[in-house]
Amino acid sequence: MTATALAAAGLFASQSALAQNASAAEGAGTDKPKASTAVAAEDILKEIVVSGRQRPIAGGLMIVQRQPETTNSISAEAIKQKMGIAGPYQLVATLPGVNTGQSDPYQMSIRYALQLRGLPMNKIGWVVDGVNAMDRAYLQPYSETYADNENLAGLTILPGSTRITDPVQTAVAGEFSMTVRDPDDKPGAQASYGYGSYKGQRVFAGIDTGLIGNTGLKAFGSISYTQAGTFALPSNAIGKRLHVDFKIAKDWGELGKSTLFLSYGDWSAVRSQAYSLAQYRADQRTGDFTAGNYLSSFNPQSNTNNYWKYAVYTRRNLLLAMNNELHPTDKIELHITPYYQWIFSNSPGESSLNPNSVYAGSQKQTVNTTGMFLLPNGNIPVKTNVLQRQFAAGVNSSAKVTLTPSNNITFGWWYDHWQMTQLNSFSPIAAGGDAPDWASTILRSTSGQAISGANYAFNTNINALSVQDAQSFLDDKLKFEVGVKYFIYRLGGTNLLPGTQSAMNFRFEKLLPRATVSYEINNRMQVYANVVTEARTNAPITTYPNTYNAATGAISQLGNPNARPETSVGEEIGYRYHDSLLTADVALFNKKLNNNSVTSLAYLNGAGVNSAYNAGGLKMRGATAELALKAFWGISPYVNGQYLWTQNTSNFQVGNDYLPTAGKEGVQAPKWTATAGLDFHHGPFFGNIIYKYTGSQYTTFMNDEKMPAFSTIDLGFGYHIPAGYVGKEPVIRVSVTNLANKPYLGASSSVQPNAVTTTGINGTVIAGAAPSYWLSSPRAIMGTFSTKF
Template sequence: MPAANINRGLSHMWKPIFRTLLASTTCLGMSQLAAPRVKAASADSKTSLRTGSHGHVSKPTVQSNAAPVKVAAGQPQAPHAMPINEPEEIHVTRGRPIGGGLMKRQTAPEAVNSITAAAIAQRTAAASPLQLIASMPGVNFGSSDALGLTIRNNLAVRGLAESEMGWVINGAPGIDQAYYYPYTESWADNENIADVTLIPGTSRINDPVQSATGGEFIETTRDPSDKYGGLLSYSAGSYQAQRVFARADSGYIGHSGIKMYASYSYTAENNFYGPGRSHRTHVDFDVQKDWGDIGTSKLFISYNDLVNARQNFMTLSQWEKNNAVDNNFSESDYAGTYIPGKTTNYWKSYIYKRTNVLLSLQNEFHLTDRLALHFTPYFHYADVNSPGQTSINPASVYNGDQKIAIDTNGLDLVNGQLNVMSNSNQLMYSTGVNTYLQYRVSKTNHLLFGYWYDNWTMTQLNGLSPMDYQGNTANDDGKYILRSASGVPVAGTHFQESSQINEFYLSDTQSFLNDRLELSAGIKLMMDYVSGTNMVSGPQYHYSQAMFQPMPRVTVSYKINKDMQIYANGMTNMRPPVPLSTYPTSYGVGTGKVVQQGATGVQPEYSIGEELGFRYHGLFTFDLALFNMNMTNHQVATTQILNGANVQSAISVGGETMRGVTVELAAPTFHGLSPYVNGQYLHATTDNNFRVGNDSLPTAGKIAVMSPKFMATVGINYTKGPFFANLGFKWVDSQYSTFMNDQSMPAYKTVDLGFGYHFPSFHMLSGPTLRLNFTNLTNVKYISSVAGVAANAQTMRGLGGTLISGSTPSYYIGAPMTVMMTATAGF
């Protein structure tokens, strides 16, 4: 691993990491405090984890083919189920994963979808968590890469984008709070993931999420093994893809009750079209302390360094033109060579870099036989540069709205113009703690009360790095930028922003009729304060906004018998405005004119949703959910170019209504075959006309963007003896990319295939496995997702008579057939 990959940005984060690790070490040393934690299921298990809206985890049912794990004499015993919370008991029975691990037995009073470690282990080794959940009901996911190394992707659930969901990894929030995007590929390697769960339309009341108007994504990593061992894996595939993974487990260390693991991976591949090679370096570290009957503490740390040679998004006409001539999209991608004065989109100027450190310390403390305390402190660091290319006239450059003079000596000018890499440098820190108490009031009543605090700080600078005659810059991390003689940078944006979240939550759950009927009511109270300082010249210096929002919820669940359940719920959720595209004012570096007007007083998104569901777990497994949601102050996620740099943004479109139904079905295993199918019908409409200047477009009643009416997935898994295979088919209906519904991306169908063989153990090698995965097996050429939405593609008159020019939406191109072979062995 190159030292530069690790050292880049570390100087920014030593102090906050040291403070957090010191606090974590102190917590790990607190004996007589910890409480039992429900352990993640092993790869051949299936776990139904009750993620109810009322907040507490209830009635997980683990079904496993594995024999019970024996703990060596003298080793700490696993903690018992908490007597204060009877629904947290674990029941172990024999059985196979449902639908090959694509489905679990759920009991929560809302729609919940999961994928198990058993299913993840059969997927492409380098797939990102977003790609792993693409087979879940109602998940609309598109990417320009099959191996999880690109940020050119988009995910929507029930018509709401990934930036409108809550994201949690081991009890800590995982989002980039600048845009509310998750970047899940930076969290953990697939071999360390125990479970991935999606709750569409709402979130658990006790999770630290601030953007969950559209649902919640929950990722849980494995526990360290009880015994010493490890795992080695090597993958190779299309486009010179390579991946190595290595993990070592310590097992229990003496009689300390401590066990840990550390893993390392490196993944790299060439772009399937255009120039460039992307790579990812990742490290996971996990240490767990079992306190016997008292409880458990678990410290998880991950480090990720991603370098993504981005591929250009395209318009619909560009995609159609490239398809017609079959040139592998080369005409519309970034330029592979640099010609001074002619090349305006050199690929080296668009390389995205992101360094992440994520830390969470989960503790569950058994205080009495009725009271348990859970608390999770966390830390998140990110150093990002999302650049692009532009050109400037050195005689006309600005810092904000103030014209400044720069020294052109030593700069490579062409016809009086200077080509520059336009950086979008962001440095972010987030620290916080989520704490809640569970109290068993009586045998049938459980109370939960909690508090979440989060502090986030970021600095952004849109500086310009001069390019030489070869297209190179002095530093590709955004250093050595253009400045005036007095040190003032040429910058369209330069600000510092922070937020503080204080959230209280309370829920009460009461059961009747021997636990067949369960009622729950709860409320969240979120207080969010955002403030910032704009450091470029202009009228805006300091800005701030305070928000307060109560979010009540209620659920009802009734078990008709041991195999059938019906439920209903009413949920409310809130998401504050996107910080970077809402508050600071940005300027053009060559004109000094405002290109994005900052504003305070923007109302947060607010969603009110209802669900009615039915489940059957008998001869087959069947889940049905009817949903209705109304949203106000909806902010649609999109991309935009700011002084040549690619940045995320959001467009306020007013209200939206979403109604539909999702179905999930898995048949029992027959001769090794496990069929699985799901589908969704969605009718999502815009409720308001879209404001353009002093006029508006008649968008009320139009179908919402990125909301295909139909989606379906069909899968079949085969496991017989040492052989295994899986086949997946996905169909996504066409979806609009403009608010006026005058342009849409075509429907598409893809097929994925995987198969492999488990070899007998050999000497020190345990369970060696060889597998081969095909993504987009039929090599379909398709647009995978909308990248940038538009109000209208065609020029038209607004309701007030103004002629409103059209603009062209942009799209991500789906990856062609990609093959990866993986060899894995334990020791």
């Protein structure tokens, strides 16, 4: 048996309810877990990193799981083999059922998408070190702002379910959890530098204090700087990201431990234009994909400019999470996690306003253009701002009480309070093309009123109360969990613009039951099944406020105060097998969504924002499989695949008519996805190659346009330089994405009801509209040198 197989078997044994039957060579020294105690993927990942005793399978692309739901993870080992600049979407792209696409190889441009079993990223619950970290305005994750890769113990996806006490409000598609590593016990430091295609650069430096005397305290801190351009954009269009992570841990002995994690980011991202299928095919023929994208300079003699500087999204964010794991008695386990999040962002665009026709909401305004630069047609060129200020604070807590050796009960309470303001304003552009950042100067009327298409404030309060009972039988072979969560959501808001809308209020309550069962057939095989219900609140700013066209005063978005949140019920049946040669997971799943909300790219007075469609009901069924073999001659193979069947159960409403969409396939849901990879370790050399296939997917509810299927090959290789040359663990690695060097459409940016003009059920002629897509880049190469001290 190889060292890899020994370690993998030991990992399995440490989690199995029948660990006492495992041989000493396959994981001696692990105690039998307490009855009815599920092993969380985060605990597995931390054990791999902290203990150093166990090595994950296929270079960390697969980890043995024992939870009673489909769970997929990648470890820190796999993350280290990726580009340091890579974003979380790229890190999990190899997992089964995950479909990703982005307009740049570094996840720096925000033009990306991630689907889990055909459902998009704004339907996933995003948890970072135990807290809800998503942007609550759009319900988008912005996951590249959470933590640097070097500080991750691993990433875990639950593609069909969630854990009952986790703080999620959007998890009808499942859960994405990021585990931040704990500080090291010994002092040390690490540093790296990477350089690559499209002017990509990344510098990282971090330090661990080690245990500080006899205080039980230890900490780490790190800082990184990243910059990169984007394919098909001007070479001077560079995105930048400054990021800081800090974590301090305190060991309380038998009582437990506490950690405080801080993450801060200052990020500017150059966002590419979306492409229609026709534009993409035309550019394919010429080989010039810059056509229709942003220009490298401003032309003061033109009435229309498409200057890249007005597409620079800026974002600053702070996240604080304090985890407390306490054991006041041997029968009580407490988890208490207070947190705080602050976000300041601007999503800009470009437009021009006729000074004789400008509005604040529905009210016409008068502006003074004296001293302003005007276009040849007399219009005021403006940078459109969508400026948002947000903060959230809350606490997630749970208490697990062991009632008997085979039974425990867990109580949970999550409270979250969120506030935000948004102002859609206009900053006049100077003759040279300059416009102020962060909307520091905006266009106002002669009476001082800001010219605006949106100006509102929101606040929400969430209370989620849960209880779950876990019971085991047959010497822990058979385990049942039955639970229920009561989800309470309150929204209040004020529209500050002149118009018919002032107050915005919404209340939602939902009882969410669930049940799981698992059975350990023997120390190699496990079966499980579950039924889980979840709810997803609506994105506040794409649902409730009226917004206006600042050039006409007409309503651009009509708020819908009666929009119902999404709900889902899903079932899974799974089988797992593990021995010294083979690890395999197979799952069948079924899910039904009500009030399926589909988000698309839209524009508010020239600025890119999100809009949402209510597509009614959606059914989904499918199967996933994940398999890895032990290392042969240092080579570990890994494969996974998914089949997905979807069906809309509702006709799509357009005005007073309906498109006949019932019975058609769901959008953004490829029927087939597959991954195959090889991981290689031999002496100081290592490498991996990953092939990923994503099938075609419909981008209209009428199924009259598809995004083409695509496949990619990514390659990575490196060498461990002998210690002592530059630090303790010098490593040089090269990463190559899209080895075939062909641009492709990687994700849909906007779906449409129909691409072809269609007659509705009631006889109305409904005009078609073309969906749009994000263009993914050809080959990118990055070399990285890293070391530890």
